[in-house]
Amino acid sequence: MRVRKRNRLVLLTAVGLTLGGLAFSGGNTGIVYADDNGPQTIRTNNAGKTFVTASSGKLYAQYEGQWKEGYGYHRVNIIKEKGKSGRDSYIFCINWSKESPSNKQLTKQYQANPEVQWLVTDFAKGHDRSFESLDNAGADYDLADYWLYQTAVHLVACPEEVSPIDGKKPGDTLNKFAPQVRDKVLRLVAEAKKHKNESDSEIVLNHATLNFDPSTLNIGSGDMHDNKYEKSFQVKSSEMHDVQVHAADSKNEKYLSGTRKNGSKVDFNNVNADDNLKISVPYSDMTNTSDLSFKVRATGHWNKRAKVAWIYGDNDPNTQHVAKWAVKATTIPMEGDTEMTVHVKPAFGKISFVKKGSGDNNNKLLPGTEFLLTSSGFSERQTVDSNGRVTFDSLPLGKKYHLKEIKQPNGQYNGNYERDIDALDGNNPQKDVDLGTIINDKRHQKFTISKQNINSQGISGAQFVLIRKNWHEPLNVNSTEEAKKQALRQVNGELVTGHSDQQPYIATTDSNGNTVFDNVLINPQDPRYDYYAVEIKSPNGYALSPTPIKYDGIGKTSPDTVSGTMKDTTQPIPTTGSKELLMQSVTGAVVVLTIGSYAYYESKKEK
Structure with missing residues (x-):
């Protein structure tokens, strides 16, 4: 942006830059090229007659012919889009070393990088909702915050670019800012640099939902109906279309069924939010296993709309590029992002035993001894009671378990008993496993x-x-x-x-x-x-x-x-x-x- 020197003011020649230097550097990594949505062209105001500075903590501006004298170490041109008002009208300069585009017709070039995009879209939230705002700005908060965010854009985008007028860099006069203003600028810069991708720097206007209700479907012995383990579920969605539901492994596709509200059969290539879907597993399929697990996936397309920052310019290499927020509309395929896990557990087992010590001819009771029983996705603790008995019940069949003694309060005895238990697994799992008496040797x-x-x-x-x-x-x-x-x-x-x-x-x-x-x-x-x-x-x-x-x-x-x-x-x-x-x-x-x-x-x- 063009900055004019005035008596008694030490000013930077400000010509903003965005995208961390990507607008003019040879390596345009991370740039997202514009598609055909959003305004294709914008026209700027007469930027040469408008200036603003707030580095002293107060707002001073030459705006639409009205000039207010004031001290400040950093003035920037006020760049606006013609025909717009409020925060929606402000445009941010990209290059530090180029003149501000005054009365220019500019064409959309590409999407801003995440750091600059976050600054532009955060400014668009408004004075009371943006990350930082300037005080003591009088009634024109938008103009003061615009100066603040434009300064941060310079520091994020082109910290090393040199002005052709005085050889200064964007941050050379930061130490002359009022402390509270300088701190706000630096906090903005630090926050902007945290945003490394498009998704966390844009503002989504229509969040989509696609999920299963419930997200995990547990089917047990109480869900058996007509020789089937059967339970219902639904797929909830908003801002989506072409929703499809399928088993992650095609061999489990046979377990999916359902009906629409009118009683017709569900088309799993076009599922509605109110369709009654079911998992139906024949009991005969469970005779050789006690734990059947598989995943069901939902896919669809999201018509996403989000505020982003576009970069505008022309083919003249001397023309300043600018950043302006607009709405970007895209279709996002949500494939495999939503899953439901199905667990079919038709029965449960029990493991019990008596815990004693070798003392008193293997009759010493050891109450308070603690055991941990673990398996894949399972963990449970039990304590020996006053009769020396331990019981683990409601155990999922079809799992191999590991039993380990984890606490022995009687210091006279070893506390290192552990063993694997596979009696609840296999083709014919037991439902009641009695391990007898487990003896701890005296130490x-x-x-x-x-x-x-x-x-x-x-x-x-x-x-x-x-x-x-x-x-x-x-x-x-x-x-x-x-x-x-x-x-x-x-x-x-x-x-x-x-x-x-x-x-x-x-x-x-x-x-x-x-x-x-x-x-x-x-x-x-x-x-x-x-x-x-x-x-x-x-x-x-x-x-x-x-x-x-x-x-x-x-x-x-x-x-x-x-x-x-x-x-x-x-x-x-x-x-x-x-x-x-x-x-x-x-x-x-x-x-x-x-x-x-x-x-x-x-x-x-x-x-």
Whole structure:
């Protein structure tokens, strides 16, 4: 656009450009050439006598012979189409380095690129609905916003183009704009650059709809009628014509049927919105499968009308090109864009089982254990109840399932059970699958000790170590130091054998005479072991027990907690306790061994 210098004004020579330079560059990528709709020619006003500037935040214009003096660093010619009024009349310049087209007859050339098109069509929305607007413009908001959007068009279309008058680029004086004006320009530019294709930069005037009601058709055992699984659906459309409905796979075309309102048979090459369409699947087709899925597609043509930006010019290379919005009418084929998925599920199955732990001879209940059952398009969680039972019901037949244990609240047990289940799939799927009892192997064992005096009162301060031996292997420990060498060690919170570089784990009785060895690691694959609780230090006034507590044949099927009691029958004596283990009987001292009912049962059985 032509910009005239005036005293006391530093002005850019503005000749706008659009399309990010595409109007004059050698690579016109992204340009959509005009078709035969919209005005083919436009005539501009006498642009040489009209100017506008608003870079200071206020509107100043020379318009139709009336000039208002004002400061501004960027003036542009007011380009309008003759015979138009309001925002519909404004035309945006394309080239920065060419004169504004004054009293010119211009011909439609091509469609503007998405960024410029968005600026032109957004301006057309109006002052209160456009992305940005200028304040303090008085009554002529349209003229102020026109200057704002024209400035943004320059910066989007030709940021590097140089004016032949003063060598300036479109953005060279942005820093001299009033801050609030400069910010609006930059926000407009940033927003325009987000629009990369025609569809998101145009304004559609008649949105089309083409969809199925429902979008997913689930057919189950309750939809069986006269030996058919049958259910109705409709195709809804607006602004469309030549609507066709077909199965995506031709082999499923036989399942489509329907009637019109007058009772005649539906023509699926010309479907009406009120036609009663049906999916009808003979029961005989479902005998070898429990899940039939296929897609039905609707196609049609949309008579689309949208506001776009056309570029106008002539064959003279010196003539400025301009952008003007108009309505573009096109026919858009909507082929395969609308689908309905049909699921035929004639029956449902159930999977149930009981969850237990290996403790208490495989009778330990593990309530709170969580399982996840998954399959294609299916996922469900269930928690073990107080009776140890889990039930997954309403399961679609015809699927292979995967069962996985995802949470085990009892830390003594492994929580890594999982398996595939295909009993609900195949030619003869089961409807009720009972997996029986699922056993979790024990990982940790708990040992408790009670140290009592002659009056069955607890003795505090007694120290013990725990030793593991092969089943029926003698203990053969003759001193507390030797007991410590063979004792279990604590590693990563677990009591384990080996690790002689670590200190032995020592348990001390509390004020009630009780102590515990918790988290003793057991390998479910290993045989049973004998464990010995050996006293390595007695409290003041008591003798060191000559006989350890033996826990016989402990393994994954033992009770979760096994207990033993050590009873000192001697009268308290003033001693700190011997450091040697007496392996023979001691007069007046008797050690009573008590272990869990399970260990007793095992030992009797072994005998």
